Amino acid sequence: MIRLRRRNGEDVNQVARRSVSLFELRTVLSGRTSLLLGLAGATGFFIIWEVGHYITPEESQRFLPAPQEVLGALITLIVEKDYIADILKSCFRIFASFFAACLIAVPLGIAMGCFMRLRALLNPTISAFRYLPAASFIPLLLVWFGPTDTQKLALLVLGVIFFLVALILDNTKAVQPELIEAALTMGAGRRRVVTEVVVPAVAPAVVDSMRNMIAVGWTYLVIAEIVAASDGIGAVMMRAGRFLKVDIIMAGILTIGILGVATDILFRLAARYAFPWNRERGE
Amino acid sequence: MTMPGDQTLSRTAITASNVTRQYLGGTFTAVDDVSMELRENEIVCFIGPSGCGKTTMLRMIAGLEYPSMGDLTIFDKPITGPGPDRGMIFQAYTSFPWLTARKNIEYGMKIMGLSRQERSRRSDEFLTLVHLDDFGDSYPASLSGGMKQRVAIARTLAQNPGVLLMDEPFGALDAQVRWEMQEMMIEIIERENTTVVTVTHDIQEAIYLSDRIIFFTRSPGRIKADIPVSFKEGRRIPRKEEMLALPGYVDLERQLFAMMREEIQQK
Numbered sequence: 001m002i003r004l005r006r007r008n009g010e011d012v013n014q015v016a017r018r019s020v021s022l023f024e025l026r027t028v029l030s031g032r033t034s035l036l037l038g039l040a041g042a043t044g045f046f047i048i049w050e051v052g053h054y055i056t057p058e059e060s061q062r063f064l065p066a067p068q069e070v071l072g073a074l075i076t077l078i079v080e081k082d083y084i085a086d087i088l089k090s091c092f093r094i095f096a097s098f099f100a101a102c103l104i105a106v107p108l109g110i111a112m113g114c115f116m117r118l119r120a121l122l123n124p125t126i127s128a129f130r131y132l133p134a135a136s137f138i139p140l141l142l143v144w145f146g147p148t149d150t151q152k153l154a155l156l157v158l159g160v161i162f163f164l165v166a167l168i169l170d171n172t173k174a175v176q177p178e179l180i181e182a183a184l185t186m187g188a189g190r191r192r193v194v195t196e197v198v199v200p201a202v203a204p205a206v207v208d209s210m211r212n213m214i215a216v217g218w219t220y221l222v223i224a225e226i227v228a229a230s231d232g233i234g235a236v237m238m239r240a241g242r243f244l245k246v247d248i249i250m251a252g253i254l255t256i257g258i259l260g261v262a263t264d265i266l267f268r269l270a271a272r273y274a275f276p277w278n279r280e281r282g283e
Numbered sequence: 284m285t286m287p288g289d290q291t292l293s294r295t296a297i298t299a300s301n302v303t304r305q306y307l308g309g310t311f312t313a314v315d316d317v318s319m320e321l322r323e324n325e326i327v328c329f330i331g332p333s334g335c336g337k338t339t340m341l342r343m344i345a346g347l348e349y350p351s352m353g354d355l356t357i358f359d360k361p362i363t364g365p366g367p368d369r370g371m372i373f374q375a376y377t378s379f380p381w382l383t384a385r386k387n388i389e390y391g392m393k394i395m396g397l398s399r400q401e402r403s404r405r406s407d408e409f410l411t412l413v414h415l416d417d418f419g420d421s422y423p424a425s426l427s428g429g430m431k432q433r434v435a436i437a438r439t440l441a442q443n444p445g446v447l448l449m450d451e452p453f454g455a456l457d458a459q460v461r462w463e464m465q466e467m468m469i470e471i472i473e474r475e476n477t478t479v480v481t482v483t484h485d486i487q488e489a490i491y492l493s494d495r496i497i498f499f500t501r502s503p504g505r506i507k508a509d510i511p512v513s514f515k516e517g518r519r520i521p522r523k524e525e526m527l528a529l530p531g532y533v534d535l536e537r538q539l540f541a542m543m544r545e546e547i548q549q550k
Contacts, residue, residue: 181347182377182435186391186442187367196390200381277381277422 073247097156105164113172134159147228159220171205211267302353315503328489336504370439378434385419
C-alpha cells in the first residue's frame with residue numbers, strides 16, 4: 001500500500017484506497033506517472049552502474065568508471081577537445097545520409113506499394129540487398145571513394161535504404177483498400193489516388209518507419225567512423241580505445257544515446273504537429 | 284409526380300445481361316448468369332446468405348470488378364470502370380481521416396471540378412442533410428462510427444450520383460445507430476430522388492429500405508427470387524415502427540426468413 005499525497009498535503013487515501021501494482025494488466029497511465037516511472041527506471045540503471053563501479057576491484061576500476069567520471073570526461077571533451085565539432089560532424093553524417101536515403105526510399109516504397117508490376121520487378125533484388133551486412137561494403141566504398149565523408153555517407157545510406165524501402169512498401173500495402181476504392185468511385189484518376197489518398201493515408205506510418213530506421217542509422221554511424229575516420233564521435237571513441245581511456249569511450253556511447261533519444265523525440269513531435277488528425281478520440 | 288419504382292414511367296437505370304463472374308481461373312463461380320433491370324428512382328436490396336455473390340454483383344455495377352461474361356449498362360451506356368455517376372458506400376469507414384468532415388464532403392466535388400464557392404455552399408447543405416452541422420471542422424477520428432458513415436454518405440451524395448450503391452453500409456454499427464441511419468437514409472433518398480442499390484443480410488433492413496428485394500442463392504450466386512415490396516404501396520415510410528404495423532409486413536419477413544433457411548440448409 002502506498003500513501004498518496006496531493007501537493008497541498010491533503011491525504012488522498014481518505015478519498016480512495018487502492019493498491020498499486022507494477023504488474024496491473026494494461027492500465028491507463030497519466031503522462032506524469034509515465035514520466036516518473038521512466039525516470040525511476042533510468043535512475044535505477046545509474047545506481048546499478050555506480051554500485052558496479054564500487055564492487056569492481058580497485059586495480060580494474062578504470063575499466064568501469066563511475067557515471068560521474070564519465071560525465072567528467074564528457075565535459076573535459078567538450079571544453080578542451082572541441083568535442084562539439086565532432087558531434088556536429090556525426091550529426092551531419094547521420095542527417096544528410098538519412099535525408100538522402102529517404103529521398104529515394106520513400107517515393108520508391110510508396111510507388112512499389114501502389115504498382116504491382118513495379119513491385120514484382122524490384123522487390124526481389126531489394127530484399128536480397130537487405131541481407132547483405134552494410135559493414136561488408138566498407139572495403140568497396142574505401143576503394144571507390146577513399147577515406148572521405150562521401151564514403152561514410154554512402155555506408156550510412158546503404159545501411160538503412162533497403163530496410164526503409166521494405167518498411168514503406170509494407171506501410172503502403174497496409175493502406176485500407178476501401179479508401180482507394182472510395183476515391184475511384186468518386187471519379188479520381190490514378191494520379192489523384194496516389195497523391196491525394198495513398199500519400200496522406202500512409203504519411204504517419206512513413207514517419208514512424210523513418211523514426212525507427214534513423215535509430216539503425218545511429219548504430220551504423222559508429223561503424224562508419226571507426227574505419228578510416230579522423231573526426232566524429234566514433235573516431236573520438238576509437239582513439240580513446242587505443243589509450244584504454246574507457247571513460248571517454250563511455251562518454252561517446254552516452255553522447256550517441258542522448259542524441260538518439262533526442263532524434264526520437266524530435267520525430268514524435270514532428271509527427272504530432274504534422275498529423276493533428278491522427279489521434280484517437282479522447283486522447 | 285411519379286411513384287417510386289413505377290415501372291411504366293421511369294427509365295431503366297441499370298441492366299445486367301447474363302452476368303457471370305468467376306475467380307481462380309474459372310474454378311469458382313461467384314455470380315452465375317444473372318440478368319436484371321433496375322429502374323430509375325427505385326430502391327433495390329440484394330439479399331442472400333453469406334458468400335452468395337451479392338457484393339460481387341454490386342462491385343461489378345460500381346465498376347470495381349469486371350464480369351467474366353455478360354454485359355452491364357448504366358442508363359444504356361456500358362459500365363467500363365468506376366465513375367461518379369455511381370456513388371458507393373462501403374461497410375468499412377471510408378471518410379478520409381486526414382480531412383475534416385467538411386473537406387471530406389468537398390473532396391468528391393473537387394474531383395468533379397466544382398468551384399470553391401460552390402463546394403462550400405453544397406458542403407453546408409449536405410452537412411445539414413446528414414445532421415452533422417456542428418461537426419464540419421471535426422476530423423473523423425473524433426467522430427463516432429455512425430457519424431463517420433454519415434460523412435461518407437454526404438460526400439457521395441454531394442456528387443449527385445445517378446445511382447447510389449451501398450455495400451452493407453450499416454453493418455459495422457450497433458443496432459440503435461443502424462436504425463437511426465436507416466430512417467435517415469429514407470429521408471435522404473426521398474429528398475434526393477436517387478436510385479439506390481443496397482447489399483444487406485439484414486432482412487428487416489431490406490424490407491424497410493427497399494421497393495424491391497432481389498434474393499441471391501448461395502454459391503454460385505443466382506437470382507432465387509425478385510420480390511416487390513408491395514405492402515408499402517410504393518411509399519417511403521419515415522418511421523420504422525409504422526412499417527412494422529402495416530399488414531403484409533410479417534408475411535414478407537416470414538417468407539424471406541424461410542428462403543434464407545432454405546439456402547443455409549442446402550449444403
